[in-house]
Amino acid sequence: MAHQRFCKVCRGWHDLDEPWPHNCLPEAPQRSDLPCPSVIGDTMSAVQSQLTGKLYDSKSQLRAEYRQHGVVEVGNDPARLRPKPKAKTDRKAVKDAVHKAEARFNRGERTSDRMKFK
Numbered sequence: 001m002a003h004q005r006f007c008k009v010c011r012g013w014h015d016l017d018e019p020w021p022h023n024c025l026p027e028a029p030q031r032s033d034l035p036c037p038s039v040i041g042d043t044m045s046a047v048q049s050q051l052t053g054k055l056y057d058s059k060s061q062l063r064a065e066y067r068q069h070g071v072v073e074v075g076n077d078p079a080r081l082r083p084k085p086k087a088k089t090d091r092k093a094v095k096d097a098v099h100k101a102e103a104r105f106n107r108g109e110r111t112s113d114r115m116k117f118k
């Protein structure tokens with residue numbers, strides 16, 4: 001039996017092997033036919049400040065209040081939770097260390113002599 005998924009639009013089941021029915025696709029946000037960029041405005045439906053309880057319908061004014069109180073907005077980008085990449089191994093430093101050790105060995109230095117070096 002083919003895999004199926006429940007459709008929230010028509011309340012039926014559709015095969016996942018076939019393209020999702022066009023009528024059941026979520027509606028795309030309404031965009032203008034005019035060639036202009038999507039502008040993100042400053043106004044929003046009223047939001048209560050978590051600091052003072054005041055209501056704001058301006059993003060910039062709410063941010064200004066947060067900044068004034070030293071609050072840092074972190075947003076919801078999951079990338080901020082990813083561990084930072086480890087520093088790459090310094091291949092040149094490893095090579096240099098091996099060459100130095102090789103040179104010491106070839107000069108006939110013993111372990112006790114080597115300990116005098118840092």
Ligand SMILES: [Zn+2]
Pocket residue numbers: 007008009010011012014021024
């Ligand atoms: Zn459907």
